[in-house]
Amino acid sequence: GQQLNQSPQSMFIQEGEDVSMNCTSSSIFNTWLWYKQDPGEGPVLLIALYKAGELTSNGRLTAQFGITRKDSFLNISASIPSDVGIYFCAGPGNTGNQFYFGTGTSLTVIP
Amino acid sequence: DAGITQSPRHKVTETGTPVTLRCHQTENHRYMYWYRQDPGHGLRLIHYSYGVKDTDKGEVSDGYSVSRSKTEDFLLTLESATSSQTSVYFCAISQTDYEQYFGPGTRLTVT
Numbered sequence: 001g002q003q004l005n006q007s008p009q010s011m012f013i014q015e016g017e018d019v020s021m022n023c024t025s026s027s028i029f030n031t032w033l034w035y036k037q038d039p040g041e042g043p044v045l046l047i048a049l050y051k052a053g054e055l056t057s058n059g060r061l062t063a064q065f066g067i068t069r070k071d072s073f074l075n076i077s078a079s080i081p082s083d084v085g086i087y088f089c090a091g092p093g094n095t096g097n098q099f100y101f102g103t104g105t106s107l108t109v110i111p
Numbered sequence: 112d113a114g115i116t117q118s119p120r121h122k123v124t125e126t127g128t129p130v131t132l133r134c135h136q137t138e139n140h141r142y143m144y145w146y147r148q149d150p151g152h153g154l155r156l157i158h159y160s161y162g163v164k165d166t167d168k169g170e171v172s173d174g175y176s177v178s179r180s181k182t183e184d185f186l187l188t189l190e191s192a193t194s195s196q197t198s199v200y201f202c203a204i205s206q207t208d209y210e211q212y213f214g215p216g217t218r219l220t221v222t
Contacts, residue, residue: 005149020204031209033209033210033211035213040216041215041216042115042213042214042215042216043127043154043201043213045210045211045212048209048210066161088153088154090154090211092209098159098169098170099144099211100156100170101146101153101154101155101158102153102215103151103153104153105151
């Protein structure tokens with residue numbers, strides 16, 4: 001399967017700080033998705049990106065589709081305690097409906 | 112929230128027994144997916160369906176089978192459960208090819 005590498009693996013930040021994480025793939029994706037998973041629940045879709053270079057915002061979240069189409073970035077501004085969770089990137093394979101997920105970035109916000 | 116339920120939510124079973132997990136949606140979405148989530152591996156696609164009776168294999172399909180006889184139900188069967196199939200299983204649905212919405216998950220333990 002395709003490899004999606006997320007960095008960092010984990011982050012510990014103070015409430016109010018900005019957060020940045022990224023995801024790189026071993027091949028080109030035409031779509032990038034970002035999900036958040038709270039403990040004991042399923043992932044929830046945050047942002048979908050469809051164009052190289054595209055930047056999309058959802059409240060305090062901003063995601064960008066890298067120019068090479070092999071990477072994507074997620075930024076969270078002014079973090080709050082409810083931002084705690086695991087953030088996953090995902091992208092479709094080139095055939096059928098195969099979806100590949102990164103291994104996640106775990107975010108802890110310290111009040 | 113997308114109307115997706117999974118049953119059971121928790122199950123403990125013995126090695127060698129068959130197990131069936133159910134995913135039910137009320138959204139009339141075309142695509143349905145089964146993933147497993149394991150530490151260090153993120154979410155991996157087991158099988159997916161693109162319509163009633165239309166299914167295909169994902170990245171980790173060995174030891175699993177699926178069936179979809181109605182739009183709203185997608186069943187995942189472990190033909191003979193093994194300890195390596197201890198995992199959290201998530202169902203997802205989507206109307207388009209890309210934006211997937213996840214159920215709450217089923218925690219399966221094979222002893």
